[in-house]
Amino acid sequence: xxxxxxxxxxxxxxxxxxxxxxxxxxxxxxxxxxxxxxxxxxxxxxxxxxxxxxxxxxxxxxxxxxxxxxxxxxxxxxxxxxxxxxxxxxxxxxxxxxxxxxxxxxxxxxxxxxxxxxxxxxxxxxxxxxxxxxxxxxxxxxxxxxxxxxxxxxxxxxxxxxxxxxxxxxxxxxxxxxxxxxxxxxxxxxxxxxxxxxxxxxx
Numbered sequence: 001x002x003x004x005x006x007x008x009x010x011x012x013x014x015x016x017x018x019x020x021x022x023x024x025x026x027x028x029x030x031x032x033x034x035x036x037x038x039x040x041x042x043x044x045x046x047x048x049x050x051x052x053x054x055x056x057x058x059x060x061x062x063x064x065x066x067x068x069x070x071x072x073x074x075x076x077x078x079x080x081x082x083x084x085x086x087x088x089x090x091x092x093x094x095x096x097x098x099x100x101x102x103x104x105x106x107x108x109x110x111x112x113x114x115x116x117x118x119x120x121x122x123x124x125x126x127x128x129x130x131x132x133x134x135x136x137x138x139x140x141x142x143x144x145x146x147x148x149x150x151x152x153x154x155x156x157x158x159x160x161x162x163x164x165x166x167x168x169x170x171x172x173x174x175x176x177x178x179x180x181x182x183x184x185x186x187x188x189x190x191x192x193x194x195x196x197x198x199x200x201x202x203x
Contacts, residue, residue: 010038010040012047012048015038015040015044015045015048016048016051016052018037018038019034019038019045019048019049019052019058019065020052020057020058022034022037023057023058023065023066023067024067027066027067027101028061028064028065028066028067028101029064029065029066030063030064031045031046031049031063031064031065032063033064034064034065049065052065053065053136054135054136056068056090056136059095059097059103059127059136060127060136061097061124061125062097062124062125066097066101066103081105081106081107081108081111082096082104082105082106082111082115083106083107083111083112083114083115084106084107084111084155086107086154086155087107088105088107089107089108089154090129091129091134092107092108092109092129092152092154093105093106093107093108093112093128093129094106094107094108094109094111094112094113094115094116094126094127094128094139094161095112095126095127095128096112096115096116096119096123096125096126097123097124097125097126097127098119098122098123098124099122099124104119107154107155108152108154108155108158108159109128109139109144109159109160109161109185110154110155110156110157110158110159110189111155112126112128112139113139113144113159113185113186113189114189114190114193116139116186117186117190125138126138126139126140127139128142128161129161130142130161130162130163130167131145131160131161131162131171132162132167132171133163135163137161137163139161139182140182141163141182142161142162142163142182143161143162143163143164143165143167143168143179143180143181144159144160144161144162144168144179144180144181144182144184144185145159145160145161145162145168145171145172145177145178145179145180146158146159146160146177146178146180146185146188146189147176147177147178148160148171148172148175148176148177149175149176149177150175157189157192159185159189160177165179
């Protein structure tokens with residue numbers, strides 16, 4: 001790849017605009033390729049990516065980034081939940097990164113966990129949002145709250161996601177519910193759903 005002349009002297013905002021441009025062009029790109037293209041270290045790329053990830057324009061994947069709203073998906077629209085077809089609300093969304101840069105989006109962690117369970121090992125990475133801070137986090141490392149009194153208007157039984165177990169525990173102290181690890185949440189949700197023909201979506 002061509003290294004941009006004088007890239008080392010570019011301002012962070014200029015590098016971020018270049019990264020945004022490259023991700024929009026290619027839909028998905030590796031950190032090492034961004035480093036080569038822009039002519040700065042991978043560490044610098046990671047720093048430049050942080051605000052782009054936080055604003056939701058790109059999603060961190062294993063070894064790279066992908067466009068948050070990649071409408072090149074041939075399997076269907078990315079503004080509808082892959083599991084229940086309701087509209088996607090970004091602050092609750094659960095993204096599944098699959099082989100060949102395919103992305104599936106579920107409207108919430110309820111649908112995300114059920115779809116993740118269906119896909120199994122095909123899921124390369126899953127990304128969701130911290131309910132408090134609205135930062136992205138890896139779904140398998142998250143903590144999940146179920147059976148709380150707070151209603152966010154998505155699928156039932158409702159599942160809220162937290163990066164910190166401490167935050168999840170404090171939330172449950174205030175609003176009730178139970179805290180689960182990723183595997184526990186997936187298994188518990190599946191058991192709850194097994195008594196019903198299909199899951200409930202409050203449209």
